[in-house]
Amino acid sequence: MSTIVSLPDQTTAALPKRTYINNEHGILSWLLTADHKRIAMLYLVSITFFFFVGGFFAGMVRLELLTPAGDLMAADTYNKMFTMHGIVMIFLFLVPSVPATLGNFLIPIMIGAKDLAFPKINLLSWYLYMIGGIFVLTTLVLGGVDTGWTFTTPLSTHYLNTHVVTTATAIFIAGFSSIFTGLNFIVTIHRMRAPGMTWFRLPLFVWSNYAASVLMVLGTPVLAIAIVLVALERTIGIGVFDPTKGGDPLLFQHLFWFYSHPAVYIMILPGFGVISEVISTFSRKRVFGYTAVAFSSVAIAVFGFFVWAHHMFIMGVSNYSALVFSLLTMLVAVPSAIKIFNWSFTMQKGSITFETPMLYAFGFIGLFTIGGLTGVFLGALGMDVMLTETYFVVAHFHFVMVGGMLMAFLAGIHFWWPKLTGRMYPESVSKLAAIITFVGFILTFFPQFVVGYLGMPRRYHAYPPEFQVLNVLSTAGATVLGVGYMLPLLYLAWSLKYGAIAGNNPWQATGLEWQIQSPPLTENFLETPIVDHEAYDYEWLERKTERELQYVG
Amino acid sequence: MSLASTITHPPEPEIHASHDVHEHPFYQKHHFETAEQQREAASFGMWLFLLTEIMFFGGLFFAYLLYRNWYYDAFVSASNSINMVMGLVNTIVLIGSSFTMAMAVWSAEVRNKKLLQIFLLATVVLGFAFLGIKSGEYYDKFAEHHVPGASFDIHDFVHPQPGTDEKALSVDMANKTQIFFSLYFAMTGVHALHMIIGIAILIGLLWYSRSGIYTEGYVQPIENFGLYWHFVDIVWIFLFPLLYLINRH
Numbered sequence A: 001m002s003t004i005v006s007l008p009d010q011t012t013a014a015l016p017k018r019t020y021i022n023n024e025h026g027i028l029s030w031l032l033t034a035d036h037k038r039i040a041m042l043y044l045v046s047i048t049f050f051f052f053v054g055g056f057f058a059g060m061v062r063l064e065l066l067t068p069a070g071d072l073m074a075a076d077t078y079n080k081m082f083t084m085h086g087i088v089m090i091f092l093f094l095v096p097s098v099p100a101t102l103g104n105f106l107i108p109i110m111i112g113a114k115d116l117a118f119p120k121i122n123l124l125s126w127y128l129y130m131i132g133g134i135f136v137l138t139t140l141v142l143g144g145v146d147t148g149w150t151f152t153t154p155l156s157t158h159y160l161n162t163h164v165v166t167t168a169t170a171i172f173i174a175g176f177s178s179i180f181t182g183l184n185f186i187v188t189i190h191r192m193r194a195p196g197m198t199w200f201r202l203p204l205f206v207w208s209n210y211a212a213s214v215l216m217v218l219g220t221p222v223l224a225i226a227i228v229l230v231a232l233e234r235t236i237g238i239g240v241f242d243p244t245k246g247g248d249p250l251l252f253q254h255l256f257w258f259y260s261h262p263a264v265y266i267m268i269l270p271g272f273g274v275i276s277e278v279i280s281t282f283s284r285k286r287v288f289g290y291t292a293v294a295f296s297s298v299a300i301a302v303f304g305f306f307v308w309a310h311h312m313f314i315m316g317v318s319n320y321s322a323l324v325f326s327l328l329t330m331l332v333a334v335p336s337a338i339k340i341f342n343w344s345f346t347m348q349k350g351s352i353t354f355e356t357p358m359l360y361a362f363g364f365i366g367l368f369t370i371g372g373l374t375g376v377f378l379g380a381l382g383m384d385v386m387l388t389e390t391y392f393v394v395a396h397f398h399f400v401m402v403g404g405m406l407m408a409f410l411a412g413i414h415f416w417w418p419k420l421t422g423r424m425y426p427e428s429v430s431k432l433a434a435i436i437t438f439v440g441f442i443l444t445f446f447p448q449f450v451v452g453y454l455g456m457p458r459r460y461h462a463y464p465p466e467f468q469v470l471n472v473l474s475t476a477g478a479t480v481l482g483v484g485y486m487l488p489l490l491y492l493a494w495s496l497k498y499g500a501i502a503g504n505n506p507w508q509a510t511g512l513e514w515q516i517q518s519p520p521l522t523e524n525f526l527e528t529p530i531v532d533h534e535a536y537d538y539e540w541l542e543r544k545t546e547r548e549l550q551y552v553g
Numbered sequence B: 001m002s003l004a005s006t007i008t009h010p011p012e013p014e015i016h017a018s019h020d021v022h023e024h025p026f027y028q029k030h031h032f033e034t035a036e037q038q039r040e041a042a043s044f045g046m047w048l049f050l051l052t053e054i055m056f057f058g059g060l061f062f063a064y065l066l067y068r069n070w071y072y073d074a075f076v077s078a079s080n081s082i083n084m085v086m087g088l089v090n091t092i093v094l095i096g097s098s099f100t101m102a103m104a105v106w107s108a109e110v111r112n113k114k115l116l117q118i119f120l121l122a123t124v125v126l127g128f129a130f131l132g133i134k135s136g137e138y139y140d141k142f143a144e145h146h147v148p149g150a151s152f153d154i155h156d157f158v159h160p161q162p163g164t165d166e167k168a169l170s171v172d173m174a175n176k177t178q179i180f181f182s183l184y185f186a187m188t189g190v191h192a193l194h195m196i197i198g199i200a201i202l203i204g205l206l207w208y209s210r211s212g213i214y215t216e217g218y219v220q221p222i223e224n225f226g227l228y229w230h231f232v233d234i235v236w237i238f239l240f241p242l243l244y245l246i247n248r249h
Helices: A027-031 A035-066 A073-095 A096-111 A121-141 A157-161 A164-191 A204-235 A249-283 A290-304 A319-347 A356-379 A381-387 A391-421 A427-453 A466-498 A538-552 B002-007 B019-020 B035-070 B072-081 B085-108 B113-143 B171-177 B177-209 B220-244
Strands: none
Touching: A027 A035, A027 A381, A027 B220, A035 A073, A035 A096, A035 A121, A035 A391, A035 A466, A073 A121, A073 A164, A073 A249, A073 A391, A096 A121, A096 A164, A096 A204, A096 A249, A096 A391, A121 A164, A121 B171, A157 A204, A164 A204, A204 A249, A204 A290, A204 B035, A204 B177, A249 A290, A249 A319, A249 A356, A249 A391, A249 B035, A290 A319, A319 A356, A319 A381, A356 A381, A356 A427, A391 A427, A391 A466, A427 A466, A427 B113, B035 B072, B035 B177, B072 B177, B085 B113, B085 B220, B113 B177, B171 B177, B177 B220
16 A cells, blocks of 8 residues: 655755765865765766766767768777777766765665765775776777777787777776775675664665675676786787687687676666665555565576676577576576566555656666567577677667666666755756657667667668668667757756755655755764664654654644 | 754754764774674675685686696696796795784784784785795796797797606697696786785785784784785685696606
8 A cells, every 4th residue: 555645845945054065175075085975976977977978979870870871980980989889888887877876875874874884995996987987088089999898809809909908907997996886885785784774674775786786796806807818918918818829719708798797787786776766755655575676686686697608699609508598598587577567566556656757767667678578589599699799689788778777877866866965856857858868769779679670780880771761760869869868967957056955855755865864964864773664664754754743843 | 844844954963972972992983883893894895805806816717727628738738847846835935924914913913013013024025935936937937938929939848858758749739838828827927916915015004003003902904904815825725736736746
């Protein structure tokens, strides 16, 4: 049953005098901060920057594909464009997106702690991220890299004259940033929970970030060593992946995908967490099947480590292992489906309202379901051999990553914006942006399913003229999508100064983060909270509000 | 409703009020409730970090396993060509340094500053001894043209020294020794890098130990670094037989 909650009247809300934002002043107080909230804001600014850098490359790719002939740029330039798009978006945006910004800000507050377990390592991980980012920008200035984001050997070790080593360094360093974030989260969630905050009272956002952290901690080092070996092979000529010396390029694929498949769960799991919070809050109902949703995150993390070779079906792995990996891939669909069904049941008979975060969450559920189901197509061995390396794959993972993760990220940013900044975003224009994003997304990527199914390969700058109509649709959609992403940038920046003052709990949500002032104090809580209620207990919230009123009255 | 949004504003807090109420040890960071919680978090964090290190080295060990099965003969010949005595001495040096490190942790626990500094210094010295011997081995490999890359020469494996009982390899198999040496340099190189980082941290600990913080109850940094040092040691314990002792007789 849902609880009818009336949202508080915001006209009387006032900004608190002392917050984490005005506690200290000056640029150094930000650059040397150990406060998880400030570090989250540093991350938010940096990943937004890199998102638009990556978006620029996406725009160039779509512009080139407007016409069948390769007339805007040479094939090499095009290769660099899609490579830089992939590298920037994956390593500098998607992997840190929700965990490093919202996770950093909210996980300590949600579990009732004053900070992450290792505040200085948290700051270090931002610096590592920035150094990685600077290496990527350096690569750009030097002339780019065109291996594709997958660094396929021996292409990357022997046959390309572009800046593979600087890019590899960038990814190696940024990888450590993500290892440290994951490590910090795991220790914090294990050791820093407030009294009464048992594992099954944790908000699902914490559970899903926990699962993603496990993947970061166990997967990223394997990518790191694979990248080191590529760099060593390129610079001093060791032969671990070099067939002329007896090495096997397939080994690189195994090491690379051992990280890079779990990496897609690193990217999507925190998004699942956001959606759980948003759906529950705007349905005013406890998440249906809390335990199932919590464990499905863990199940995804576990299964995610045993499916990597489905990226390698056409690379000459044995038929038997391909069969096993194909079956295991189907297994991952189960916990993902559990989540989708549970969110749907959460909404059933809830008192749903349609604020912007909820619109993004609706978009997420629809698009992620399509992305996930086409993932099952691709996991099927026979189908994959047909469709791999076509635009069908491109459309599939953009549905999951952009349609899923980016929607979840925007849902989360809008949902917690009042908590992050103390001010509301403008509701009507942001609803418009959510709808534009959804329409633009469908227009961009749905034609790619069709064109891929018809046989258009990915990573070519020219294509047969009969595919032009679908590609024009896709490019037109990308333009709409671009508008959809620019709008939040503008109105969120506007709202920093002119947005309505939010008050502590504008959504009447139940998380601990909503029970403190917005924006929070540097130390989050004046005294350590004692948790005596389950997660998403709206009746508890109602009783609490009543008590406060009576007390004052 | 308007009342609710006004009363939930917290009162002006006193700065660091909680610090005056309870006595905390000097080393307790403000965001921990108790020193015990801090100790547990630091120790758990270190173990997790070592787990990432296992995954990092794991990639290399996996590559080793694969190629050793494929090119066993090349691995045997190449393994016999590296200097087992130096490897053995290094193993003993490293186990010795683990002992001095363990003693350093013990000294911090019994709050003996002098002993702590002696044992930390001994660990530094043994660490440098290991790296010195290792660079001697590397030099030999350069001299013998056994470093993978442009100057790599398979002559020694196709035509072994007369008088030794080394098996001569076919040219094809001898070429595969380059894989062994690629892994040898990658694995021992990454291990040596961990040693260098470890020695740098040791010198830092030695510097800070002068103030006596580690011998007044703040054992955690010494203990956690000890875990790291033992981990690096254990990696070597695996590397030594895998690289030096494949088929000695």
